[in-house]
Amino acid sequence: MVKIRYLGHACFTISDRDKTVLIDPFLSNNPLAAQKPDSVKTDLILVTHGHFDHSGDAVTISSRTSAPIYTTFELASRLEALGAKIVGGNHGGSNDFGFAKVKICWAVHSSSFGERLDYAGNPCSFVIDIGGKSIYHAGDPDLFGDMKIIGERHKLDVALLPIGGFFTMDEDDATVAVEYLKPKFVIPMHYNTWPQIKADPLSFKRKVESKTNTKCVVLKPGEEFEV
Numbered sequence: 001m002v003k004i005r006y007l008g009h010a011c012f013t014i015s016d017r018d019k020t021v022l023i024d025p026f027l028s029n030n031p032l033a034a035q036k037p038d039s040v041k042t043d044l045i046l047v048t049h050g051h052f053d054h055s056g057d058a059v060t061i062s063s064r065t066s067a068p069i070y071t072t073f074e075l076a077s078r079l080e081a082l083g084a085k086i087v088g089g090n091h092g093g094s095n096d097f098g099f100a101k102v103k104i105c106w107a108v109h110s111s112s113f114g115e116r117l118d119y120a121g122n123p124c125s126f127v128i129d130i131g132g133k134s135i136y137h138a139g140d141p142d143l144f145g146d147m148k149i150i151g152e153r154h155k156l157d158v159a160l161l162p163i164g165g166f167f168t169m170d171e172d173d174a175t176v177a178v179e180y181l182k183p184k185f186v187i188p189m190h191y192n193t194w195p196q197i198k199a200d201p202l203s204f205k206r207k208v209e210s211k212t213n214t215k216c217v218v219l220k221p222g223e224e225f226e227v
């Protein structure tokens with residue numbers, strides 16, 4: 001049994017009994033955050049790209065918890081320079097952290113770090129194998145055809161997909177992403193944090209469940225889903 005908890009925006013924790021993976025921590029300055037960064041417990045932090053709404057609290061949480069940050073090499077190097085414990089990988093590679101095996105996959109988006117938009121390599125998505133389940137966190141992508149490959153290569157139990165549009169896929173493209181990825185469940189994310197990314201998760205749910213065999217689980221920040 002794996003618990004997926006939504007902390008708002010693109011931030012989730014995924015827990016298998018005693019160990020927890022934290023993805024894209026953006027809790028300070030996030031109007032919808034369900035938790036303060038100083039109370040999050042984690043054993044591993046994954047960051048899909050350098051934008052502040054994904055990497056924002058990674059270094060402070062890593063420093064407090066001693067959890068390593070796993071991301072692409074260039075962004076990992078930037079975070080290491082700020083004092084974080086890092087594991088720098090790259091697309092196609094994976095790392096076995098004992099309780100979870102994580103693969104870095106492609107994502108069509110951009111990446112930079114800090115106010116000067118320093119180079120941070122390419123953005124990514126993750127396939128996280130934990131507690132016998134396979135969970136995909138898409139990051140911030142456009143709809144891209146290689147999602148079909150990710151869906152064919154991994155028997156996904158859950159996909160976490162953005163639906164807010166403006167910076168990422170909207171609900172219509174995310175519905176096609178569900179067709180490509182073929183997960184058992186999809187959880188929408190990256191919407192309603194700001195006015196530009198306003199979306200209706202129930203409209204997305206209706207589209208997904210009428211066009212695919214996937215079940216859509218809508219979580220409010222702070223709510224969790226067991227799979």
Ligand code: NI
Pocket residue numbers: 049051054109110140167
């Ligand atoms: Ni982004």
Ligand code: MN
Pocket residue numbers: 051053054140167190
């Ligand atoms: Mn974003």
